Amino acid sequence: MAKKIESGVQNETPEKLSVEKLIARRANITLNNKVEYFSKELNGIIEIVKPPKEQFLSITGRIDDDTPNDEAYEIQSELIYNCIPMFQNPQLQVAYGTKDPLDIVLAVLNDNLQEFQEIASIIFKFYKIDIEKLVALKKQSGKMKS
Secondary structure, three states: OOOOOOOOOOOOOOOOOOHHHHHHHHHHHHHOOEEEEEEOOOOEEEEEEOOOHHHHHHHHOOOOOOOOHHHHHHHHHHHHHHHOHHHHOHHHHHHHOOOOHHHHHHHHOOOOHHHHHHHHHHHHHHOOOOHHHHHHHHHHHHHHHO
């Protein structure tokens, strides 16, 4: 008999998976590639799109325990900018007077750092990652290499 290996918290009795169930699950995965976030600052809904895995890893791969705050802000701004198509509109950038496209993120949010962090956290959750745990894991990984 195969040994049981658990991943995460279970709320109900698990059932044995089959190819058919995994195929049926695929449709739900595609549906979960977008999130609607209600911004109190803007009093409206912002659509956040899941970034391609390669893009997510490329951007977030630059974050570690020694990343200065201003650089972490730039990295998260890039992530948010790439995940909110509306922010990529050149007309929006002209209207807000931003020269660097990444500056549009906080300009539109009226420098609301709480909502900035909430949006970044939502993007990390697309890949089931907690940003604090990611930094801790990278820190631990760096110690292991030394």
